[in-house]
Amino acid sequence: MHRPLLFATLLCVALPLAAAQPEAQPLPRSAGLPYAAKGLADRIVLTPGQNAATQMAVSYRTDLAQADAVLELGPALAGPSLAAKATQVEGITQRLDSDNGPANYHQVRLDHLRSDTAYVYRVKGSAGWSEWHQFRTAKATFAPFTFVYLGDTQNDILAIASRTIRQALRSVAHPALVVHAGDLVASRDDLAHDDEWGEWNQAGGWSYAAVPQLPAFGNHEYLEARNPDGSESRTLSPHVPAQFALPRNGAAGVQATSYFSDYQNVRFVVLDGTSALDLGTLEAQTRWLEDTLANSKARWNIVVMHQPVYTCARPDDTEVLKTAWQPLLERYKVDLVLQGHDHCYSRLTHAQGRVATQAAQRNKRPIGPVYMVSVTGSKMYGLNDRAHTQPDRIAEDTQLYQTVEVEQNRLRVRAYSADDQLYDAFDIQRDAKGRKFLQAPRLALAQERFCRENTGPDGLPCTTRGK
Numbered sequence: 001m002h003r004p005l006l007f008a009t010l011l012c013v014a015l016p017l018a019a020a021q022p023e024a025q026p027l028p029r030s031a032g033l034p035y036a037a038k039g040l041a042d043r044i045v046l047t048p049g050q051n052a053a054t055q056m057a058v059s060y061r062t063d064l065a066q067a068d069a070v071l072e073l074g075p076a077l078a079g080p081s082l083a084a085k086a087t088q089v090e091g092i093t094q095r096l097d098s099d100n101g102p103a104n105y106h107q108v109r110l111d112h113l114r115s116d117t118a119y120v121y122r123v124k125g126s127a128g129w130s131e132w133h134q135f136r137t138a139k140a141t142f143a144p145f146t147f148v149y150l151g152d153t154q155n156d157i158l159a160i161a162s163r164t165i166r167q168a169l170r171s172v173a174h175p176a177l178v179v180h181a182g183d184l185v186a187s188r189d190d191l192a193h194d195d196e197w198g199e200w201n202q203a204g205g206w207s208y209a210a211v212p213q214l215p216a217f218g219n220h221e222y223l224e225a226r227n228p229d230g231s232e233s234r235t236l237s238p239h240v241p242a243q244f245a246l247p248r249n250g251a252a253g254v255q256a257t258s259y260f261s262d263y264q265n266v267r268f269v270v271l272d273g274t275s276a277l278d279l280g281t282l283e284a285q286t287r288w289l290e291d292t293l294a295n296s297k298a299r300w301n302i303v304v305m306h307q308p309v310y311t312c313a314r315p316d317d318t319e320v321l322k323t324a325w326q327p328l329l330e331r332y333k334v335d336l337v338l339q340g341h342d343h344c345y346s347r348l349t350h351a352q353g354r355v356a357t358q359a360a361q362r363n364k365r366p367i368g369p370v371y372m373v374s375v376t377g378s379k380m381y382g383l384n385d386r387a388h389t390q391p392d393r394i395a396e397d398t399q400l401y402q403t404v405e406v407e408q409n410r411l412r413v414r415a416y417s418a419d420d421q422l423y424d425a426f427d428i429q430r431d432a433k434g435r436k437f438l439q440a441p442r443l444a445l446a447q448e449r450f451c452r453e454n455t456g457p458d459g460l461p462c463t464t465r466g467k
Contacts, residue, residue: 027099027192030158035198037063037103039127043201043243044209048177050247052138052263053115056212057245058091058123059107065126069093069106076118076134086120096242099192105242115140133209138176142265142299142408145176147214149402151340151374152183153203154220157196160399161377162203164418168401169207171420175403177263178204178211181340181374182218182306187237193223197239215244217257218306218341219274234278251288254281260292266406267298273307273321286324293332300406301334308339308373312346312394313381314467334369335411335428335436336404342467343381345395345415346373347424349438353390357438366435370428374400374415382464383450393424396450397457397464412441421446 041060049055058071074086091108106123113119116139120132138145148168153161169175185196201208222234241256250258250270257272269292276282293301307318309326329337348371350356360367380397387394399418404411409431415424423446427439451462 027189027195029192030195030199033158033195033198033202034100035195036100037061039063039065039125041066041106041123041125041130043105043197044123044130044133045201045243045245046133046135046209046212047245048138048212048214048247048261048263049109049111050249050259050261052212052261053140054111054113054137055247056110056113056135056137057107058110058121058209059105059243059245060123060130061103061105061242062125064095064102064104066104066106066124067093068124069108070124071108071110071121072124072129073110073119073121076120082120082132086122094242096238098194098239100194100198107245109245113137131206133206135210135212138264144405144407145264146173146403146405147177147179148173148175149179149181149338149372149374149404150376151181151400152218152220152343152379153180153200153377154183154186154379155190156378157185158199158203159378162199164376164399164401165203167416167418167420168403169211172414172416173403175211177268178207178213179268179304179338180213180215181304181338182216183220183340184215184217185220185237185239187220187223193237193239197243213244214261214268214270214304216270216304216306216340217272217274221257222274222278234274236275251281251285253284254288258285258288262298264406265299267292267296267301269293269301269303271303271305271325273305273318276324277307277318277320282320282324286328289325290328290332293328293334296332299408300336300411301332302336302338303329303334303369304338306339307341308346309337309371310346310348310351310373310390311342311384312344312373312387312391313342313384315384330368333434333436336413337369337371338402339371339373340375342373343375343379344373344383344387344464345375345393345398345400345423346371346387346391347393347415347426348372348391351390354392355389357392361438361440364437367428367438368436370413370426370438372402372413374402376401378463380464381467382462384467388450392426394448394450395423397462398423398449417446417449423449
């Protein structure tokens with residue numbers, strides 16, 4: 001007669017105990033996209049060396065059955081018998097265990113290449129060789145070229161950001177390089193972290209294996225960690241040094257994420273703002289930045305960093321980085337500073353604002369670096385109060401990619417929205433004395449895009465969030 005009451009009492013006692021010890025919930029997966037390593041190589045990425053005329057590097061992933069890094073390299077032929085003239089090159093291998101199981105990441109460095117030469121290569125997996133990929137080394141001296149600059153991909157990498165990447169590659173450019181401004185992935189709990197890297201590689205596909213990739217790294221390439229005293233810290237995601245075979249010529253203690261690469265008389269200098277802010281490497285990077293710029297004999301110097309010198313979304317600039325690095329950017333006459341982090345678009349010439357830029361153009365006054373911020377993926381931040389007056393051009397709730405045409409005395413910079421509309425256009429013109437002037441070409445630009453209250457520029461609800 002009293003058994004139902006007894007059962008109910010026991011149930012009430014058991015429920016709190018179950019709630020106190022919840023089962024760990026698995027991270028969400030990329031639907032329908034299995035990213036476990038297999039017998040054929042994947043995640044093949046080509047990166048430039050310190051001297052892109054003679055040095056390249058390849059990284060790729062396989063299952064554990066492929067224990068060694070093996071690559072075949074040969075001259076690009078017009079006919080199909082590529083293997084006949086190819087030779088094997090060996091590299092290094094490291095194991096990485098992830099949400100998708102164990103994998104071997106392989107890196108092969110290609111030194112002593114001939115400048116301005118087309119090569120083919122393929123990499124070995126336990127089940128056979130990859131397809132042949134073709135690349136061309138840089139010329140030994142200055143020659144015009146075009147590169148693509150991409151802001152943060154970070155979220156919805158395959159679903160949404162991939163469109164921007166692919167439009168950049170197919171629409172208007174034949175890029176010699178692709179520059180990434182950091183936060184390639186989110187490294188949070190939106191997806192299993194290895195799934196995010198799987199999506200990043202799938203978004204670029206074969207192009208990442210054929211066009212040299214020059215990435216900076218942002219705060220989302222770092223994982224949250226705890227110090228022994230319980231305070232918060234960061235640790236670099238193990239995917240970064242495994243996935244990218246970079247020159248390792250950067251600042252002391254930051255060789256995995258700071259470096260420079262020379263491409264046809266342009267020096268690309270890559271900084272790690274997250275490490276500078278959170279891991280105590282500001283002083284080392286500042287010394288290295290000055291040495292790298294002071295010793296540069298390049299025609300153009302371009303700095304790539306994640307956290308912007310001038311923010312278009314956050315209430316305040318990152319003063320620590322601004323104080324340490326901006327004087328060097330100005331002193332050594334850096335031409336472009338390519339940034340991400342803010343998930344909006346900004347092109348800024350004068351801290352005093354766009355009125356000062358217009359006055360400088362009218363009076364033919366030279367300029368210093370041009371600071372750019374852009375976003376590739378779906379995550380958007382709202383513009384701050386200064387954005388409508390300080391930058392020369394802005395965008396909100398907009399995916400973009402940029403092309404930079406490098407000429408002897410001119411950089412032609414164009415920004416396109418993901419639907420291939422020309423959104424911004426400017427030239428940096430250098431005169432015989434080395435002075436630089438900002439010029440606005442006579443091109444029709446899309447209307448400036450920003451949200452009005454809760455309505456976005458496409459007439460849909462604004463997707464931005466505050467910072």
